[in-house]
Amino acid sequence: MGSNVLALDGVSAYYGDSLVLQEVSFSLGEGRLLGLLGRNGAGKSTCMNVAAGLLSPRNGHLEFFGETVTEIKPEELAHLGVSLVPQERRIFKSLTVYENLAVAARQPPWTHRDPWEFSTVFAAFPRLGERHKQVAGSLSGGEQQMLAIARALMSNPRILLMDEPSEGLAPQIVMEVIDTVSRLKEQGLSIILVEQNPKLVFGIADDIVILNSGRVVLTGTAADLNPKNLDLTEYLGIF
């Protein structure tokens, strides 16, 4: 296992006056895929927002590549190599598919031999290539999700944060998305995958963190916490 690329250390965060994360700590190892699980409202998306710089923790701190950060702007984090595939996709709907990708395109210094650029993205997501002139808002839900992932990749990130990428998609499209995530992991990208569906996550994750009511209640490797061996019903409900 390589060194940590991202760590939350005792992070507490609030929306207004309501406490949504309580002293949350976990870390993402280099090249690993961490599955972040929990019921609705457990604080998963809030963790993603903190890790993407959208929400500043009131207590605790973040670590990126071994450097401690307490407050950092999302655009600066993006330039450090953190990329978010947000909940509900949030593609730029009035821009074309091509423009959505162009605004995110970057070749940072850590970019390796096969950088993500238009040709590689369109090879990985042929539908986006076919529709590159189309306005993004007119794409289907699955295509919009692919675009959100492709946009995140165009910056050649070191850390990919994926917030419920399967949400609201047809089962076949969900499998496509999960396949894509597996491929990205094989290519060595460090990923945090937030999901409601534990079965999807246990299939591909290296590490698991389970949140409940804004607290970390269980952490371990996917092998140790495999639902086949362990009853996770009390943490995640029935599955």
Add this chain to the structure above:
Amino acid sequence: MTLYIILTINSITMGGLLFLLSAGFSLIFGLMRIPNLAHGALFMLGAYFGVTFLRMEVNFWIAVIFSGVALAIIGGVIERLLLRRLAGQELAQVLVTLGLAFIIADVCLLIWTGDPIPLNAPESLRGVERFFGIVFPRYRLAVVVIALILAIGLWFLLERTRLGAMIRASVDDPEMARVTGIRVSRLFTIVFALGAALAGVGGVLSGPILSVYPGLDAEMLPLALIIVILGGAGSLPGAFLGSFVIGFIYNFGQVFFPDLAYVVLFLPMLLMLVLRPQGLFGKDPL
């Protein structure tokens, strides 16, 4: 017949001039949601800068460029120091920009006095051209051509460049734009500076037609407002069409309904606000 031809020529000229005024206003209003009530004052300030540059015997076109640059700097400073702090607070923005408009107007009065100052058109553009027996003042034709070139240039910038796509992405979803690595606040400074520069350029170019005088700001601002409401905030084609529509309404209205000049001007705006609040080409209602 001659009257109609003259009125039509004047309307088209005024349309070109109004586009120079309203393009910047529409950009700032549509993209940043800032109702910049100082825009008329920036237009007037640009014109007065032109006066000073011309008195220093600078070439007319260089004076136009210098004025644009000076206004871009002033606009950038206003955005960074004042408006940045008031993001999302529209009432505060209205009051601050209105206050700025009064301050700029007073400073202009202090420096350039209260007398109207005529600006001379560049020598090469004085005189007239004749087409089919109709006389066209050369400078006015040039203003329309410049407006057309600027309209195409701005459209190209916004719709066909990566910078333009970044600006539109930042308007679509500013938070997500930042997460994508776009430095949104820097982009907004650029947009505001560009809008102010357009006002400055428009101010100097209007000088040979309108002269420069105290009160020019207050005369221009309502016209910019009407145009943006008609065309739709943030829409360059809207600002372009709106400018010529208002050019025609203004000129024909003043001749045929001189007592109702303002009614004729503002009535289309009121109707648009009631029937189609997003304007002809706008996406969001005001």
